[in-house]
Amino acid sequence: MKSKLLAALVVLSLMSLWGGMALGSTTITAWWTVRKPIMDYSREEVKKFELENPDIKVELVGIPEDAVQQKLLAGALAKAEGPDIVYIDENVFKVMVNAEVLQPIPQEVYTEEQIIEMYGPKVTMYKLDGKYYGFPNGDMAAVLFYNPEMLKDYGYSPLDIPDTWDEFIVVAQKMTDLSKDIQGFPIRGREGSMWNALLFQNGGFLFRNGKEAMFADKPAIDAFQFLQDIYDKYKVSSRTSLSANEAFGQGKAPFVYNWTWWIGSMLTSYPDTPFGTRVLPTPTGNPPYGSYGPSMGLFVSSVDPAKKEDVWEFYKFITSPDFQLGWSMLRGLIPARIEARKPEIFGKNPYRALAEAVEGGIPYSFYPDEIGKLILGTMVDKIMEGAPIAETVRETEEEVNKILQRRSEDCFIFGQEWYKAQKG
Template identity: 20%
Template structure:
């Protein structure tokens, strides 16, 4: 019986150990480390009165990315210095998992006090009722200072549910070296849509570089995925179209804009002016390596191209950036993505959370963030500051922001709709099927998505 006792005791101990290990808190004596790699300050010496001290959980992805980690740390440090009784606990989640993780945490009743989001995530958080309207809590001074296009993107049912933080309008980058080789003026980018096509064809006529690598005139995303759908939406805007009307009704097929946009994408694909099956990451790499004449991209393009070219800041001399050429509407139509800040509806520290949001969008914080990462501001008074317009690059993007449109993300099916929309581009660029027939095939699916929500 001795053996029985030993075996039973060992098994019970093993099971208890497993159960304890699985259920235990991760803070077993070790100092918690936030996603930015810093030791969380909540484990440092606490002041005597806990009532005066507040800890805010801030869900974000910028603390998980090398490019923005430093800016994040400095911003949080600046806030904590100005507000000694408020500590920020970072909940860093990688971008690709961000939305799902926040929604799952919120479903379990653990919504972070302050949430970072973008134009695709905000409607999902709004629909899940995990965030609160901001007009009252942030005050009229800040709300009225938001750029109109940004404000439109965060207003749902008449309420502002997110504070626009850093907008990323898309503008046109062109490769001066390739322009010169193609016999074009390297300092005269296209101003109209017709010029854009003409210049793209001229660059594509170079066909390949000295090493035999192919050269394309322009890059447009045309691989299945939400980003490709968003870019078709941008092209449609330039052709005078819209995805939804002011009431959120799907009107993408009204007029000839969609047909013309798809015809443009088909033409540049068939003539080898643009690569086929390309994602934006492929196109950014191609622009950086001198295989692409033009690319519509966000303000983070400069850093990306410096890296992908392998030449660093020296590569800046080889390209220029300008506003997107004027199309059917007579103005420079483009879209912008945006980092936004939201406050949980279940937070116990709404005022402190509002203080943190106000700080992050303040002049001081934005100047610092701009200096470190070149980001722009969605506040009119900050965007016009000389510190945020210190060079032509910043000026072009501030100018582009004036005519950029937000994505119509009000419908929670928007992201899915964008992926479905990308199939229009894919079919237009990879088949010879009649374009109206392609639209007739895909449109019912879009209508079904929008009708279901």
């Protein structure tokens, strides 16, 4: 009887052990992007990681990007309510580092020599106080999306899309019929981002010396005037019809301006709408084409000593070339990992224009939300509603300069001086 009882206890103990292994003896919590294509892809990839690491379980929790910042800065880590891995927006990268809520990458995970070999020398711009905290997933850029079927209906091909804005507007006007809700070039909802691209195309910059806004300079004012003309003079967009993204996605616009992150949204939200991309038209037909910037990024935010090794093992998985390749395709990025830049993928539409836009673009600056809201909210919205351009940009410039004076350490500013230095 005793031997049977002992045998039963041994079996139960083994079952408990095996069950614990199956469920994962370490649970890693990752606050993830809420973008559905990326979340769906990541969940499938995590299953592969868990099969290879049966003692580790990963919980992906979708958290809106603004909520991530609020929760972490409100002390979620100190309260043991925070994640082990976190996805954060590039605009708050320095804010998070300065708030000491991100962990530097240990030498035993990646040495600096390995990091530069994996990402190239440009990665050193993300080295802060001698430490790497994480890397971009890749570069994205502003491009022109086009619908090849709509072009064909009007007797055009993608090769006929003009390189200059003057010629492009003529084509867009021929393809506009607002009475049928067809907008040749809708911009509603994209004005703020497009203003930034036009500003660069006009030879302007957002900032001077990293601490002074340049919104009242002529290139910035001319960019706003062109946006107003798209509505009021050229009449290829409507303030009251479908937004730019909706119109293009529903096949009611032949063109739309957007960043390449929208490639993933087109593939998943509008799978029946054909599309391609090309670099934006410019005033001269030559670069700069507009803005580009890194898409940050996955970081380790809290390392419990009991699961430190497992957390960094998962971090290596999500920064691997294979994982980054799939992520980049859905996010509309050129992968930051050199090994993931497959020419058979990124040398073709809809990604080919991305490489050209990055090569011929100007990097976007990153700054705290309070600056972003003043630029994209207050200033752009007011001007698009009819407020005087010169007066509105001066008022916004003054407010932004005050913020820059006290929060310059939270910004990544690629201003006029930085760009000229890079060009030699």
